[in-house]
Amino acid sequence: MKISLTKNAGHCFGVKAAIQKAFETVRRERQPVFTLGPIIHNPQVVRSLEKEGVKAVKNLSEIPKGVIIIRSHGVSPQVIATAQARGLKVVDATCPFVQRAHQLARQLVESGYDLIILGDFAHPEVEGIVGTVQGRATVVSGASEILDLPEKKSYGLIAQTTQTLENLQQVASALLTRTRTLKVLNTICNATTDLQKQTRLLAQAVDLMLVVGGRNSANTTRLAVICQEAGVPVYHIETADEIQPGWLQGVKHAGVTAGTSTPEEVIKEIMERLKNMTDAG
């Protein structure tokens, strides 16, 4: 069985930087260190940070004192203000691409555009962007939702960094039925688009795709959907132990891709496991 891995699979630059910052912070600080939610959607990385003393909390109210690390997804300015008001030290590991989305959202609103954010309403990155414009935004997940919007003088459109270009194009095109002035600022992250493109190409060439990454990770789930759309059997796994030999029966060429929150070691282990299974079979 041939096994192919997408180029650039695994940790993107923003996630790598956030993890590094978390390790540096806990080694430097003499006080308790927390992250607001897991630093990335990868249980193995979260566990190794826990071993060093970084605890993930759901809410700021769970932290009596110490340091709070803001994840690469970012948060709203209100969350940072609340943390500072509680006397916590804030270490901001927001990815620069997400910071750019915040900045462009503010610019559009300040320039008088009605802001549309293409993304997942409940995703922390989108919550952060909505917060940065004090809620003056409408979040949509696709073009079908545009039909419910009122006609406006001008709309401004940005996207959650993990969105696909196709979805952004469809929403932009639908928005033109609601306004004569539309400003689209492409805030999709290249790391995500490149990986999605490579995943699509690989899925079209293989008999089976394994998508590696946290089940709660938006960008990994998106990769699984892309593989499904290519019509290939796809399994979304977090570790090598989940691979079942039965999946590989009759498979001549298996493809592997991994979300931006997947550590290199996990990918390496999966590639080795697949190779061993092939050698054994």
Ligand code: SF4
């Ligand atoms: S996927 Fe892109 S936007 Fe998200 S953390 Fe990685 S580099 Fe930043």
